[in-house]
Amino acid sequence: MLSKRQAKIFFLGGTIFFAVIFLALSVDSLLNGIPKNTNAHLLTEQVARGKYLWERNNCMGCHTIMGEGAYYAPELTRVYSRRGPDYIRTVLNFEGGWGPRGRKMVQYNFSDNEKEDIVAFFEWVNKMDLNGFPADPPLKQ
Ligand code: HEC
Structure with a gap:
């Protein structure tokens, strides 16, 4: 069983970890995915x-x-x-x-x-x- 302090660290660590992944994927979509998938050059x-x-x-x-x-x-x-x-x-x-x-x-x-x-x-x-x-x-x- 996690102590209160461990639970806090677990929650914050998980939130930050997945927020970073989410932001990285969003930036990748904006810079690479959308221009490529929509053929923005056309x-x-x-x-x-x-x-x-x-x-x-x-x-x-x-x-x-x-x-x-x-x-x-x-x-x-x-x-x-x-x-x-x-x-x-x-x-x-x-x-x-x-x-x-x-x-x-x-x-x-x-x-x-x-x-x-x-x-x-x-x-x-x-x-x-x-x-x-x-x-x-x-x-x-
Ligand atoms: C009042 C509703 C309405 C509006 C507004 C409208 N359409 Fe349509 N359109 C239709 C309907 C209903 C059909 C399908 C007729 C059928 O094949 O049964 C159709 C068919 C089409 C088709 C052929 C689709 C196919 O797969 O057969 C094209 C292309 C199209 N419309 C383009 C446009 C464009 C561009 C505009 C705007 C400038 C527009 N329509 C505005 C109702 C509308």
Whole structure:
């Protein structure tokens, strides 16, 4: 049985030991993990513009990226490889709102440049290493 003093040392030692490990892992994630997994070197002005359009037009009001957003419409983290750029371009300004399976999207009015920005954003997101997220199959077919 530990004395009170031993228990204190045990508690403090354990707390400090694991806090140091936690901080070291956090620093490693920030300096190495995140830039590598997100391919930060591939971030271009165009991707940033696409992300801006994503935020500005409330795509997250219906969709998710990396699980973040609303669950009305499909997860879009891997939409670039799942559907390809032409499909994405078609969906965005589809007359009457895209909705082949019942639920409807908003009809947007993006210019050709804006569509390319959004496609570039999805392409960049698609390349992120997310340790297997989203799990296969990404959507019920
Ligand atoms: C009002 C809700 C809503 C909003 C807002 C919305 N979408 Fe959608 N979107 C949908 C629905 C619903 C579908 C799926 C239609 C289907 O295939 O059944 C869809 C489909 C898509 C698809 C094809 C996904 C796939 O796997 O087939 C893409 C890409 C997409 N949306 C991009 C966007 C972008 C970019 C924005 C913002 C500019 C946006 N959406 C805003 C509802 C929405």
